[in-house]
Amino acid sequence: MAGYRELLRTPGVARIIAAQLTARLPNGMTSLALLLHIEYVTGSYGAAGLVLAATSVGQAIAGPVTSRWMGRWGMRRVLLLTLAVCVAAIATIAAFTLPLPAYIALGLVAGLATPPVQPAVRTIYPKLVNSRQVTPLYSLDASLQEVIWIVAPVLITFVATQVGTVPALGMIVVVMIVGGLWFIFSPEVARVRIPRSRRSFGKVLAKPSVILATAVGFLLIGACSAVEAGVVASFGHDGPEAGIVLAVFAVGSLSGGLAFGHLPIGPWAMARRMAIVTAGLVLAVLSLNVWWLGGTLFLAGIGIAPALAVVFSMTSASVKFSETAEAYGWIGTGQLIGAAAGSAVAGFLIDGVGPQGALGSGLLFALAGTVVAVVFVRSFPDLRHRDASPIPDTEPVDTVT
Numbered sequence: 001m002a003g004y005r006e007l008l009r010t011p012g013v014a015r016i017i018a019a020q021l022t023a024r025l026p027n028g029m030t031s032l033a034l035l036l037h038i039e040y041v042t043g044s045y046g047a048a049g050l051v052l053a054a055t056s057v058g059q060a061i062a063g064p065v066t067s068r069w070m071g072r073w074g075m076r077r078v079l080l081l082t083l084a085v086c087v088a089a090i091a092t093i094a095a096f097t098l099p100l101p102a103y104i105a106l107g108l109v110a111g112l113a114t115p116p117v118q119p120a121v122r123t124i125y126p127k128l129v130n131s132r133q134v135t136p137l138y139s140l141d142a143s144l145q146e147v148i149w150i151v152a153p154v155l156i157t158f159v160a161t162q163v164g165t166v167p168a169l170g171m172i173v174v175v176m177i178v179g180g181l182w183f184i185f186s187p188e189v190a191r192v193r194i195p196r197s198r199r200s201f202g203k204v205l206a207k208p209s210v211i212l213a214t215a216v217g218f219l220l221i222g223a224c225s226a227v228e229a230g231v232v233a234s235f236g237h238d239g240p241e242a243g244i245v246l247a248v249f250a251v252g253s254l255s256g257g258l259a260f261g262h263l264p265i266g267p268w269a270m271a272r273r274m275a276i277v278t279a280g281l282v283l284a285v286l287s288l289n290v291w292w293l294g295g296t297l298f299l300a301g302i303g304i305a306p307a308l309a310v311v312f313s314m315t316s317a318s319v320k321f322s323e324t325a326e327a328y329g330w331i332g333t334g335q336l337i338g339a340a341a342g343s344a345v346a347g348f349l350i351d352g353v354g355p356q357g358a359l360g361s362g363l364l365f366a367l368a369g370t371v372v373a374v375v376f377v378r379s380f381p382d383l384r385h386r387d388a389s390p391i392p393d394t395e396p397v398d399t400v401t
Helices: 002-009 013-028 030-042 045-073 075-095 100-112 117-127 131-144 146-162 165-184 187-191 208-235 241-260 269-284 290-301 304-318 321-352 355-375
Strands: none
Touching (some): 002 131, 013 030, 013 117, 013 146, 013 165, 013 187, 030 075, 030 100, 045 117, 075 187, 117 131, 117 187, 117 321, 131 241, 131 304, 146 165, 208 269, 208 304, 241 290, 269 290, 269 304, 269 355
16 A cells, blocks of 8 residues: 555646546446436337447447547547537437437447547556556556446436436536546646557557457456346346445455555466456356355455456557557457447346356356466566556657768
8 A cells, every 4th residue: 555655646646547537437327327318218228228339339439549549639639529529419318308319329429429538548657657656556547447336326326316317417417527627637638648650540459468458358347247237137126235246346356456456467467367356256156145246256356456457557568659549449449349248148148047147157258368368378468577668659860871
């Protein structure tokens, strides 16, 4: 904890972490609020699912594209443009009763215009601290983002069910504006300029570390989504058990990140951390008792934030600074697709087998992630004796001979 206190005392670090967490808080609210609102307006969960699918598709497409734009037009311009469009789309959904195709189109626009705060802040981090603090900072970020998934769903569900779905969407718009502007006009965003990448779009995926980070992120988030679906199916929507168990899952991740984030990252770090997630899920599938699930998912959660810290650090250390934002955009897209795949597989298994089928699918996702980390261990960078800062961009310099 002393290391984290030192990090937070570094000028600008605490401010940028708080600003980006506030700006990203709507990420934990929007899907649930749209689900409840569209179902209320149309009377159909199927219709709501189509809108959510369109939003997710938009986010998956936009991730690497808007992230790369930041190197061409600057972070502030891209963030302001996407923020304005996303706010307008969500506000329109809240303000007007529209036919389903219009809601789907607006959901797609909101997804396409989701501000790339996450790639932006993870590009900024290495410029705020010294080299030995980069990996702990990524770990702290991965840990603290669990606060979003603990607080946001509870808050938006309370507002949507007790006040109304329109006020819930209105609250998202307000938080999006306040958090987005706070982050955009933070001094750190102005000071860091992403060089324009000289490589064509998508070439960063040729880096083995980026492919591995994207693949493991896909499998890890797929496991988490399947587990969430299984927990909800186990306890239903009427009681507090599902929310409590999922909160414990997130607290496990937060605890793991804070406890192990300072550890050096070697080639086997990802395999060990994914193995913790897998071990917890092996135990979780044995019983649906609320106390058993809470304890086993806390254990599984201990590996999540540390594994994500490896994803962020290995990406940063393996690409040029001009390519970091696009690389994080691709990783975010992989995680979004993983979330959709995990939820879809879990949904089919819940209908066919029951909640334990969903937990079992989560276990298989996590096990696959562990296998990938073991099989390709030689492709993971060894950061035990080097920092996770991006590779500097260089260009030819004319000399007189």
